[in-house]
Amino acid sequence: MRQIGATARERLSGYLFISPWLIGFVVFYAGPMLFSFAVSFTNWDFFKNMTFVGLRNYFRIFSPGEDALAGLRKTLLFVVLEVPLQMVCSLAIAQLLTEKLRGANVARSLVYLPAVISGPAGGLIWRYMFNTQTGIFNYVLSFFNVKPIPWIEDPRIALFSIIGTGLWAVGQPMILFLAALQGVPTVFYEAAEVDGASRWRRFFSITLPMISPTILLNVVIIMINQFQVLAPLLVITSGGPAKATYLYSFVEYNNAFKFLKMGYASALSWFMFLIMLVVTLLLFRSSRRWVYSESGRGDIL
Amino acid sequence: MSGGINGTGQPSRRLLLYVLMTVVCIVFIFPVYWVFIKSINGPIAIFQYPPDVFPARLSLANFQSAFGTFHLHRNFLNTLKIMVFALLGASLSSSVVGYGFARMRFRGRSALFLVVIASIFVPWDVKVIPQFMEFSALGWINTYLPLIVPLWFGFPFYIFIFRQFITQIPYELDESAILDGCTRVGVFSRIILPNLKPPFITVLVYEFVRVWNDFLDPLIYLNKSARYTLSLGIYHMVSPWFMDWGALMAASALSVLFPVLVFFLLQKYLFGGLILSGLKA
Numbered sequence: 001m002r003q004i005g006a007t008a009r010e011r012l013s014g015y016l017f018i019s020p021w022l023i024g025f026v027v028f029y030a031g032p033m034l035f036s037f038a039v040s041f042t043n044w045d046f047f048k049n050m051t052f053v054g055l056r057n058y059f060r061i062f063s064p065g066e067d068a069l070a071g072l073r074k075t076l077l078f079v080v081l082e083v084p085l086q087m088v089c090s091l092a093i094a095q096l097l098t099e100k101l102r103g104a105n106v107a108r109s110l111v112y113l114p115a116v117i118s119g120p121a122g123g124l125i126w127r128y129m130f131n132t133q134t135g136i137f138n139y140v141l142s143f144f145n146v147k148p149i150p151w152i153e154d155p156r157i158a159l160f161s162i163i164g165t166g167l168w169a170v171g172q173p174m175i176l177f178l179a180a181l182q183g184v185p186t187v188f189y190e191a192a193e194v195d196g197a198s199r200w201r202r203f204f205s206i207t208l209p210m211i212s213p214t215i216l217l218n219v220v221i222i223m224i225n226q227f228q229v230l231a232p233l234l235v236i237t238s239g240g241p242a243k244a245t246y247l248y249s250f251v252e253y254n255n256a257f258k259f260l261k262m263g264y265a266s267a268l269s270w271f272m273f274l275i276m277l278v279v280t281l282l283l284f285r286s287s288r289r290w291v292y293s294e295s296g297r298g299d300i301l
Numbered sequence: 302m303s304g305g306i307n308g309t310g311q312p313s314r315r316l317l318l319y320v321l322m323t324v325v326c327i328v329f330i331f332p333v334y335w336v337f338i339k340s341i342n343g344p345i346a347i348f349q350y351p352p353d354v355f356p357a358r359l360s361l362a363n364f365q366s367a368f369g370t371f372h373l374h375r376n377f378l379n380t381l382k383i384m385v386f387a388l389l390g391a392s393l394s395s396s397v398v399g400y401g402f403a404r405m406r407f408r409g410r411s412a413l414f415l416v417v418i419a420s421i422f423v424p425w426d427v428k429v430i431p432q433f434m435e436f437s438a439l440g441w442i443n444t445y446l447p448l449i450v451p452l453w454f455g456f457p458f459y460i461f462i463f464r465q466f467i468t469q470i471p472y473e474l475d476e477s478a479i480l481d482g483c484t485r486v487g488v489f490s491r492i493i494l495p496n497l498k499p500p501f502i503t504v505l506v507y508e509f510v511r512v513w514n515d516f517l518d519p520l521i522y523l524n525k526s527a528r529y530t531l532s533l534g535i536y537h538m539v540s541p542w543f544m545d546w547g548a549l550m551a552a553s554a555l556s557v558l559f560p561v562l563v564f565f566l567l568q569k570y571l572f573g574g575l576i577l578s579g580l581k582a
Contacts, residue, residue, distance in 0.1 A: 010406060013485045017401025018413065020394045024454020029420060032431030039434070046437070093325055099318050107322050109568060110330045116560040117333070118514035118532040121553040124539070125332045128339070128546065134350040136335065168332065175572055220422070228424045231516055235536060249426060256430050257521050265430055273427045280422075 040266035045259075057267035068268060071248035074159060075227065078247060082166050082226045087218060090170040094177035095203075108178065112171035123235030126165045127152065130236070152237050155244035162232050162245055173218040180214035181207065212291040220280055227276050248272060333557060340364070340554035344547035363551035370545065373552055375527065376534035380513060383445050383530065387512045390453035392504045396497060398455040399463025400489050404475060414464070421457045425517065433521055447522045448515070452508075459504045466500040467493060503570040510560050510571075531556050 015022070040057055044050045061068045093111055097104045114122060129136050130151035138148040151161040184207060192202045208215070230249045233239055239246040252272070256265035339347060343360030346353060367373045402414050436447040470493065478488045519533040529537060535552050538545065564571065 010485075011408065014401055014405025014407030014410065017405055017485070017489075018398050020453070021398040021417065021455035021457075021460060022413070024394075024451060025416070025420070028432060028435070028451045028454065029423075029428060032435045033428065036431035036434065096318065096321055096325065101315075101318055101322055103322070107326050109565065110326050112568070112572075113329065113333060113561065113564065116510050116514070116564045117557050118535070118560075119516045120532045120536040120539075121336070121556045122332070124535065124549055124553055125336045128550070129332065129335065131348075134348045134352065136352055136354075139351055168329065224422060224424055228426050230426075234520075235539065238541075252426055252430075256433065262430070262434055269426050269430050273424060276424060 036262075036266040037270060039262055040270050042263045044263045045261050047260075053263070057264045058271060060264065061268060061271055067243070067246060067251045068248065070243070071246055071251040074244075074246070075229075075248040078159065078163060078229065079223060079226045081160075082163050082229075083219065083222050085163065085167055086170050086173060086222050086226075087215070089167050090173035090218065091177050091215075093170070094174050094181055095207075097174075097178055098181045108175070111174055114168045115171035119231030120235050122168075123165070123232050126168075126232070127236045130161060153241060155240075155242040158237050158241060158244045162229075162236060165232055165236065166226070166229070173222060176214050176218055177211065180211040184210045209292045212287075216283065216287050216291050220283060223279060223283075224276055227272065333561070336550055336553050336557060339547075339550040344545075347546045347550070363547035364555075366545060367548040367551040367555075371534065371538055371548055371552065372526075373531075373534065373555065376529050376531045379445075379528060380531040383448050384509065384512050386445075386449045387452050388505055388508050390449060391456045391459055391508045392501055394453050394455045395459035395504060396463045396494070396501070397489070398460045399500075400467055400493055402460065402464045403467035404472070404493075405485075417457045417460050421461065429518070429521065436522065442522060443525050443528055444522075445528075448512075448518055456508075459507070462500050462503055463497065466497065470496055499570070499573070502567065503573055506563060506567045506570050509563055513556075513560050 039050070041052060041054060042050045043053050043057075060066060061072070063069070097108055097111075101107075132138060132148050132150045132153055135151070137151065138146075141149065150157060152158045188206045188210070189202055192206055197205065228249045229247065230253060233245050233247055233250050234253075237245040239250050248268070249272075252265055252268040255261045255268060338353075338356050340363050341359055341361070342353070342356055343358060343362050344366075346357070402410065402417070432447065432451075436442065439446075441447050441450075474492050475488050478492050479485075483491065514532055515530070516532040516536060519530045520536065523529060523533060526534075526537070531552075535549065535556060538549050538552065
């Protein structure tokens with residue numbers, strides 16, 4: 001096997017092999033991100049000279065009447081609803097597909113399919129189906145004598161319609177759940193059944209604890225994705241109607257790339273990063289209590 | 302549950318499960334079905350009410366306007382150009398870096414690899430604003446460089462895939478080649494690289510789907526219509542004043558078609574990579 005001490009030559013060639021990533025990381029990630037952190041304390045907009053403004057950009061996020069604050073509230077509502085819904089949907093479908101049903105493989109492919117469809121194409125299909133007068137949803141509802149619902153035209157409904165479209169794209173967490181469920185040793189279920197445990201009891205006492213590492217991974221991935229949801233807002237509602245779907249990420253996008261307010265936009269993005277970081281760290285910390293790990297250590301990385 | 306015990310439920314429960322699975326399939330496939338049907342049904346069918354759930358006529362007029370009015374072929378070509386360089390750069394550079402992390406021993410290796418893993422999770426909007434400022438300063442706006450160049454420096458998720466795969470190749474292969482006087486570069490190119498077909502296919506499938514569907518990066522870096530990629534072109538067919546829904550359906554159908562084909566032909570590689578990422582992480 002490998003010798004214990006690495007030679008200087010091997011160390012050097014090690015750095016050489018990873019140098020593309022190392023250089024790229026410094027030049028395209030760490031460097032620009034540090035720069036943007038510095039810019040977040042200035043009023044830079046590409047044209048004016050850069051002036052230091054202290055924490056003003058960060059305070060501005062919370063000033064009443066700002067789109068950012070209103071957007072943040074909507075984003076939080078969105079995340080609080082979308083993450084549990086996607087988790088439950090993906091786990092329920094994965095659980096269904098582990099029952100030995102004929103055609104489960106085909107179903108698995110069909111459920112994953114939306115994950116390979118682009119934001120604009122997928123979003124437009126939904127927008128088309130949401131049409132109040134001629135869309136398929138209201139057509140189907142008309143059989144049940146339901147009056148046409150203004151899915152994306154009513155400010156009170158639009159955000160929930162977008163949340164609904166998110167449930168279409170649960171293919172990725174579903175596949176991870178499926179793999180985890182198939183990895184649970186069958187002897188556990190057999191023993192539990194001998195002991196007379198009901199189906200639900202087995203699910204809550206065996207399945208959930210056994211797949212808890214995947215639950216944690218999926219929560220983190222889905223949450224990070226949903227905090228920055230943008231494409232469906234751009235394509236389906238353009239942030240409207242009446243700013244009902246003008247979420248935090250959209251405010252950030254407009255300030256950065258429409259108004260070119262790089263200082264404010266940098267502050268917006270760093271603040272969001274901070275929120276995501278804190279929530280992720282809290283999840284990892286709490287995971288020691290609820291994530292099962294065979295090595296007895298509650299770490300997944 | 303994968304348990305054999307569940308294979309022998311009551312018949313009524315099995316029936317219910319089949320009904321459920323069928324409903325799930327219909328819900329997930331219907332939007333895709335709908336876009337294909339609407340694309341070949343001609344412009345008249347778009348806002349016809351009640352809608353024909355099954356195709357009632359065949360007309361390619363939607364495709365004609367998508368190509369004629371909206372230059373869909375130009376957007377196709379632009380996406381393909383980016384695709385070639387992105388596939389090459391992302392797969393080659395990531396395999397080299399993955400080899401370094403899998404086989405070399407150097408100070409800070411685990412810490413640096415942790416940075417690779419962590420950067421998979423860095424949100425898009427956190428890195429895009431800094432990169433936008435950098436690429437603007439470099440004069441790269443309205444070029445394909447922002448969409449290509451960073452990929453030649455390794456893509457974290459692909460580095461991870463290659464590294465995981467290479468650690469499973471017996472190290473004796475490297476050792477015997479080194480004893481025969483092979484350099485590390487020689488070991489990589491002659492011994493390891495020929496064995497990397499499965500992760501290469503996984504990475505190429507991923508990268509194909511990613512580049513094909515990439516929308517937000519082109520949206521930010523490309524604002525001349527002659528430069529639009531396929532998905533960006535579709536986005537710009539949306540207008541507050543007038544929307545040619547027929548052409549939109551045709552363009553969407555075409556843009557959906559290729560990833561769906563690739564997906565059905567190569568899905569075991571796609572799932573393989575996903576599951577690897579989920580379980581080994």
